[in-house]
Amino acid sequence: MADPLHTVAAPLREAFAAVTGLPAADIDPVVRNSDRADAQANGALALAKQLGRNPRELAEAVVATGLLADLCSNTEVAGPGFINLTFTPEFLSAQVAEAAASDRVGVRRAATPEIAVVDYSAPNVAKEMHVGHLRTTVIGDALVRMLEFVGHTVIRENHIGDWGTPFGMLIEHMVDLGGVDAELTIDLSDPSAFYKQARAKFDASDEFKDRARARVTLLQSRTDAPTMAIWQKLVDKSADYFDVVYGKLGVLLRRDDIVGESFYQPMMAAMLDRLDQAGLLAESEGAKVVWVPGFKNREGEPLPLIVQARTGGFNYATSDITCVLDRVERLHATLLVYCVGTPQSQHLQMVFKASEMLGVLVPPARAVHVNNGNVLGDDRKILKSRSGEPAMLLDLVDAAIERGRAIVAERSPELPADEKAELANTIGIGALKYAELSSDRIKDYVFDWSRMLALEGNTAPYLQYAHARICSIFRKAEVSRASVRGVTPTIGQSQERALTLQLLQFDAAVHDTLDKFSPHRLCTYLFDLAQAFTSFYEACPVLKDGYEATRESRLALCDLTARVLQQGLALLGIEAPERM
């Protein structure tokens, strides 16, 4: 393993075992980052308590075993029993060389590769994508990239709203306009226009309302070709629009990833039969329900999960349980990731519990609700556009690119026009995505263009700039990046040491991020790395006269830093430009 904290844990475990007589496998040496040394091991405190021994003496005994001598130049027992570890430069050099030699820059593959389904974005047909879709889309996409990178088989699913009562009025409105051949264009500045027209008609006319209701029934039967053709056209046109948004935003989702509610609809009756056979289906107030333990309604009575309305119709609980079933049984997924807003929390818990009771969602299969908070405006309410509606996603994307353009025009006027256009995109979209990813997903956050595009602080441009500066060094040196990859760097100055330690923790950062499904952890890591690099950059000249002896070594550190930055940003769905 390239991570020294990980590597040093093994001899520490042995040392603790030798001193305590406990099996090494049961011991956690509690190796952590430290501001007093390269790392600290806190395991002595807990073990001493457990064994009724003096923690300081235990720590001293561990150090006295000599098992750490190969890796550490200094092992000091401090305070109540912390073991402060300082790694030898040779050990760090070797670890860096190992990371540099791997095309994964030191990131381990997952111990057990799984099939994972990541459900994210989920817009509605005939409606606009707005700011509410931004976080789920960006977070889901980052998780997809990371899960794939560590070796899982990832299936992206875009669970779009393409079924249900609104389609009665939408289809009927199309019929009025001339049926399937009628003109239907999604106006990118008002993608919900068609929906609003249909809605207005529905609200104004009882006659239309009746036709719409009849049309829903016809749709549900899936037998009427003209109805299905119009429905398909609505879905296709919306998918075109979604692809425009996803393309500009630079996310992986495409129309092939669409698995809408309509897909599950034909399987719902069979799912209800299974619930029934399992003895889980009950009746309550005329509806078919599953009694999921642990949930209560306003009156303090048990709260049911309704899977079939009194009217006989299915709802999102029906759809979501069917969906779990499909993902586990057809796709053989063992990890079901739901990137959905926090308000769905209780609903999803009930769905997961019901699926578990059905014997479908059982180990090793499991589901995770990767919930996210809201994007707020200055008024602390959900970000609005000038019209007072939730801000449209495409407008935000375009505005990000426009702001990127302004920055490039000011800062990099010398670049060729096509490169400027690309850079504007890289910076603008990068800043927008990074703002979504860099703070804890479960909290609401306040949207602020000037902060996310700031060229300092924990922002995408800061990270991109660090990367570009490294590329510039190699351009100036006329040395190829690949040519220094065999070099084992020498760790001398404190900034080299700090950079090295940071570089070697990429693996831990990626895995920690995935353990918590929290992309902001990777962001924090990359920001720390960029800061460590810029400090190194100031203090450790690479190409200047008088530094020939350290040149190769520092070029190797630069190359690895750039690779980690580029790979790390790529895992977030953000590009790293070579010039800016």
Next chain:
RNA sequence: GCUCCCGUAGCUCAGUCGGAUAGAGCAACGGUUUCCUAAACCGCAGGUCGUAGGUUCGAUUCCUACCGGGGGCGCCA
């Protein structure tokens, strides 16, 4: 009413499987450019970690209560 989540520096945010003086960025103040991109770096300053108890050798982290903010709580999704 029940329940879930959040509350850390003036602002925006990290951190917390219990550990040693709680960290960044912005803003403020003071420095650094004959030198690889100053979109940077270095320094200084700033916090009773919502409040009050409890457990512990040790609590911002765990438990309880309360205060403040937000979400959810049966036939829309």
